Amino acid sequence: MTKKIQAPRGTYDVLPSLADERARLEHTAAKLLGAAGYGRIETPTFEATHLFSRTVGEATDVVQKEMYTLQDGSGDSLTLRPEGTAPVVRAYLEHGLHKEPQPVKLWYLSQFFRYERPQAGRFRQFWQIGVEAIGSADPAVDAEVILLLAELLEAIGARDVHLVLASLGQPESRAAYREELIAYLRANEDQLSREVIDRIDLNPLRAFDAKHEPTQRVMAKAPRLIDRLPQEDLDHFAEVQDLLRASDLSYTVDTTLVRGLDYYTRTLFEFQSGALEAAQNTLGGGGRYDGLAEAIGGPPTPGIGWAAGVERMLMASTQPPPVELPVELYVAYEPGHKEAAFRLAADARRAGHTARLELAGRSLKGQLKQASRTRARYVAIFGDEGVQLRDRDGGEDKLVAPESVMHHIRGQI
Ligand code: AMP
Numbered sequence: 405m406t407k408k409i410q411a412p413r414g415t416y417d418v419l420p421s422l423a424d425e426r427a428r429l430e431h432t433a434a435k436l437l438g439a440a441g442y443g444r445i446e447t448p449t450f451e452a453t454h455l456f457s458r459t460v461g462e463a464t465d466v467v468q469k470e471m472y473t474l475q476d477g478s479g480d481s482l483t484l485r486p487e488g489t490a491p492v493v494r495a496y497l498e499h500g501l502h503k504e505p506q507p508v509k510l511w512y513l514s515q516f517f518r519y520e521r522p523q524a525g526r527f528r529q530f531w532q533i534g535v536e537a538i539g540s541a542d543p544a545v546d547a548e549v550i551l552l553l554a555e556l557l558e559a560i561g562a563r564d565v566h567l568v569l570a571s572l573g574q575p576e577s578r579a580a581y582r583e584e585l586i587a588y589l590r591a592n593e594d595q596l597s598r599e600v601i602d603r604i605d606l607n608p609l610r611a612f613d614a615k616h617e618p619t620q621r622v623m624a625k626a627p628r629l630i631d632r633l634p635q636e637d638l639d640h641f642a643e644v645q646d647l648l649r650a651s652d653l654s655y656t657v658d659t660t661l662v663r664g665l666d667y668y669t670r671t672l673f674e675f676q677s678g679a680l681e682a683a684q685n686t687l688g689g690g691g692r693y694d695g696l697a698e699a700i701g702g703p704p705t706p707g708i709g710w711a712a713g714v715e716r717m718l719m720a721s722t723q724p725p726p727v728e729l730p731v732e733l734y735v736a737y738e739p740g741h742k743e744a745a746f747r748l749a750a751d752a753r754r755a756g757h758t759a760r761l762e763l764a765g766r767s768l769k770g771q772l773k774q775a776s777r778t779r780a781r782y783v784a785i786f787g788d789e790g791v792q793l794r795d796r797d798g799g800e801d802k803l804v805a806p807e808s809v810m811h812h813i814r815g816q817i
Contacts (some may be wrong), residue, residue: 406751414520416717425706425718426531430513432559440552442535447491449515453481456533459490459506461666470518473480484517487665487791489693490700490710492536498704506539507707513714525684525716532593533717534690536709541694543640546671546708553675553688553710554653561722562687564678567653571641572672573633575695581632582608612660623660630659637670667693671708677720686745687720688712728785733759733813734780737773742784744806746786748791782813 411417418426434444441715453473459592460466461715472484485491492510495501504783513533520526535552537545550567557565585608591602597616604611612623648655661672676690690710697705733752735746749761760778762771768785775783776796783794791809804812 412528412643414522415525420664426591426714427447429560429714429717430723433511433513433556434601437511437552439536440548441507442509442537442552443510445492445495445510446514447485447488448511450482450484451491451494453483455494455700456483456486458489459493459667463743464666465662465665466518470520470521472517477535485514485813486516487513487712488516488534489536489665489707490682490696492534492709493538493693493696493702493705493707494700496536496538497697497700502539502703505539507545508539509537510536511535511799512682514562520685522637523684525650525680525713525719527715531681531714531715532711534709534711536707538697538707538709539705541640541692541706543643544546544647546692547643547651549710550644550648550671550673553650553690553712556712557675557687557717559721560717562677562679562717562720564721565675565687565720566678566783567648567655568658568659568661568674568676569655570630570643570646570672571633571637571644571670572668572691573637574630574669575651577634577637577768578631578669580630581629583628584627584632585609585611588626589622592779595619595622610664612662628659630657640670643665663689663691665698667699669694673793675712677716679720680716683718687716690715708788720786729758729778730781731760731778732757734758734771734775734778734783735786736768736775736783738788740788745784748786748809751810752789755814757813786811 416570425617431657433737457467466486471486474482476482492512511534513531514528515531517529519528522528537549538646556565586604588688589596589604589608589611595618597614600611600614600616601703611619614620614623653722660728661674663674668691670692672691675687676685677687678685688710690708692706694706696707697703722736736744746761749759760780762774766774770782779795783796785792785794786806790805791804791806793809793812794805802810802812
């Protein structure tokens with residue numbers, strides 16, 4: 405027998421049993437974000453590769469190891485989007501959205517692709533809900549987007565959620581800090597893990613994430629970026645925090661927070677859930693990216709946004725099971741009456757009822773069993789004498805004319 409072809413590793417099928425809860429998450433997000441003035445955007449599934457390499461960062465895991473990149477027939481290098489911010493900022497610039505009142509507020513629900521090691525809550529094709537507010541550096545925008553993610557997570561009943569905040573400052577202070585940190589790591593190289601040593605120049609901040617204990621001891625005494633930020637950035641961060649406190653949102657500041665994308669400036673944040681395993685406990689996160697538009701050839705344009713994983717939000721949430729729509733009418737038929745039965749089922753659906761028609765050629769007995777399995781309120785049985793209409797809630801069967809079935813059940817259901 406030919407070997408069965410299966411879905412690629414790290415991908416999954418959305419069967420109807422999964423589709424309902426996803427649809428509800430989408431509905432909740434659309435309502436909440438729409439009410440806050442965010443308009444929905446959808447960008448292409450693939451983009452020019454350098455859109456990501458120039459913005460996400462050449463040294464990041466995403467660009468170095470995780471992108472699905474291909475060459476198309478004309479020799480152009482294209483990449484299945486690994487994240488949503490660079491494409492949305494590209495679209496903002498391409499469509500001149502800077503001419504609209506700022507900030508331009510957008511949200512998306514799209515799928516993304518990263519060649520990662522598949523595990524619970526980590527896939528190679530996954531979905532994110534995200535928002536981007538582009539065109540204003542006001543700390544109120546930072547606080548608003550953070551609050552929106554908090555509200556979304558609350559609305560879906562995500563369990564044991566906490567917010568972690570940090571500020572990265574501007575590229576200049578970050579670059580100076582980076583040099584200081586590299587020098588500190590070099591001076592303590594004998595105590596660091598091989599992996600951290602190999603990445604000192606490429607990504608020194610990652611050393612704060614190391615699981616290796618001697619490295620952790622070195623990092624506990626390492627210089628912190630927050631202590632090197634200029635007053636302007638500290639003031640911005642303080643105002644974001646004041647606004648969050650004013651909205652009663654609790655958080656902790658973690659000066660070592662790092663995220664896997666290079667374009668962040670100033671505010672950085674993550675929502676984690678204690679209900680998920682530590683390695684995949686981030687439900688969503690984001691930050692400011694005031695230099696991103698310039699990196700893709702636009703004018704200086706501040707912006708901030710977040711993305712939250714659909715799979716992880718559903719794993720962490722306590723949504724009640726979906727309520728199934730009750731079937732109102734089941735249409736069964738004896739041989740020779742298929743066409744009339746087909747017509748009635750279609751008419752009933754057009755009139756807004758839930759109706760099912762026998763579709764597998766069962767015997768009449770089999771059809772009636774099927775009708776009770778679907779728990780349909782009414783069963784219409786087409787036969788030589790006309791239509792027998794049965795109310796499964798009780799009462800005698802009635803013999804009715806085919807064209808009057810709808811008349812009989814209308815008003816009852
Ligand atoms: P990021 O785009 O890396 O900032 O990730 C934002 C959120 O997307 C994460 O907190 C996860 O919820 C989700 N996410 C990122 N990568 C994956 C993945 N490989 N599989 C599933 N969800 C992911």
